[in-house]
Amino acid sequence: MKRVAKWLGLGALALVVMVAGLAGWSHWRFERALQQRIAVQDAPLPAATGAEALARGEYLFTTRGCSECHGERGEGKVFLDAPPLRAVASNLTPDGRGRHYDADAFGRAIRHGIAFDGRPLVHMPSRDYAELGDADTAALAAYLARLPADSNDPGTTAVHLPGRVLYALGQLPVIEAEHIDHRPRSRTEPAADDALAVGAYAARTCIGCHGETFRGGKVAGTPPEFPPASDLTAMPGWREADFLHLMREGKRPDGSEVHPLMPYAAFKRMTDAELGAMFRYFRSLPGPGAN
Numbered sequence: 001m002k003r004v005a006k007w008l009g010l011g012a013l014a015l016v017v018m019v020a021g022l023a024g025w026s027h028w029r030f031e032r033a034l035q036q037r038i039a040v041q042d043a044p045l046p047a048a049t050g051a052e053a054l055a056r057g058e059y060l061f062t063t064r065g066c067s068e069c070h071g072e073r074g075e076g077k078v079f080l081d082a083p084p085l086r087a088v089a090s091n092l093t094p095d096g097r098g099r100h101y102d103a104d105a106f107g108r109a110i111r112h113g114i115a116f117d118g119r120p121l122v123h124m125p126s127r128d129y130a131e132l133g134d135a136d137t138a139a140l141a142a143y144l145a146r147l148p149a150d151s152n153d154p155g156t157t158a159v160h161l162p163g164r165v166l167y168a169l170g171q172l173p174v175i176e177a178e179h180i181d182h183r184p185r186s187r188t189e190p191a192a193d194d195a196l197a198v199g200a201y202a203a204r205t206c207i208g209c210h211g212e213t214f215r216g217g218k219v220a221g222t223p224p225e226f227p228p229a230s231d232l233t234a235m236p237g238w239r240e241a242d243f244l245h246l247m248r249e250g251k252r253p254d255g256s257e258v259h260p261l262m263p264y265a266a267f268k269r270m271t272d273a274e275l276g277a278m279f280r281y282f283r284s285l286p287g288p289g290a291n
């Protein structure tokens with residue numbers, strides 16, 4: 001009996017040591033990741049002035065998910081408060097973080113996931129924006145620079161121990177800069193009359209959840225009971241109007257509602273033309289729904 005108790009005690013001790021070791025290692029891994037400095041050498045953005053550029057910037061802000069996380073006026077907010085992490089989208093106005101940014105710094109944050117001071121941003125979905133065109137990025141930056149000052153202080157993003165363990169095990173890729181191609185290159189917008197290219201360009205906004213190939217799957221960091229992101233190459237039997245309806249109302253052709261994890265409200269102001277182009281692009285991909 002005594003021997004069994006001794007072995008059980010030793011087993012429990014070993015377990016405690018292992019758990020503590022994993023926690024310590026994860027904490028250290030994450031802190032080290034935050035301290036890395038990634039060099040970005042994009043050429044300066046083109047100048048974006050005038051009403052047209054600002055209107056384009058506003059369109060991108062309200063259709064690419066920015067306003068969904070950062071707030072309609074860019075004032076910032078807590079958009080996720082869960083055991084792995086508390087995610088706080090920064091106040092982007094001149095009274096908030098915006099005061100540290102010029103156009104090129106905004107560009108590095110948006111397309112590379114790197115803050116003005118070189119720190120990698122946490123849970124800012126820059127992978128989705130990495131291929132945003134130079135003129136579009138400049139227009140978006142010009143719009144951000146014109147946001148009315150707002151003194152709202154939403155606090156800062158914090159990755160808690162469970163999130164750090166998930167990060168260390170490769171299950172929570174919250175430092176998006178680690179997954180972006182930072183080589184300098186110019187990026188151009190698609191020609192307006194090339195529907196497939198326009199669709200492919202807009203669809204980059206979906207890769208964070210639906211994946212690079214749009215085949216869907218479990219969204220990293222979501223609880224087990226959450227549904228996987230759908231396969232966008234499937235949408236069996238859907239027509240363009242069905243897709244527009246889902247993107248605006250969150251309802252499928254059979255009337256069922258999509259799970260709120262699918263942030264359709266962030267995309268519903270996309271124009272019919274842009275949504276239609278995206279649908280045609282998804283249909284052009286190999287997969288169950290290809291025509």
Ligand code: HEC
Binds near residue numbers: 061
């Ligand atoms: C899923 C939510 C989400 C979306 C969508 C999103 N952001 Fe962010 N963003 C964040 C979070 C969270 C941070 C703060 C990261 C940190 O503190 O490390 C952030 C940080 C930033 C920063 C750096 C500010 C700072 O604190 O230094 C800029 C600039 C920015 N976002 C612009 C944008 C723009 C422009 C868009 C749309 C193209 C956008 N974001 C879309 C969540 C989001």
Ligand code: HEC
Binds near residue numbers: 208
């Ligand atoms: C934050 C994660 C997230 C982002 C970003 C996102 N989606 Fe989704 N989407 C989901 C999830 C999760 C589902 C599955 C919901 C369900 O099963 O109820 C879904 C479902 C869908 C569906 C329903 C498909 C079907 O067959 O039922 C469509 C269409 C869709 N998304 C399109 C898009 C498009 C287009 C974008 C980009 C403009 C996008 N989504 C961005 C998470 C996301």
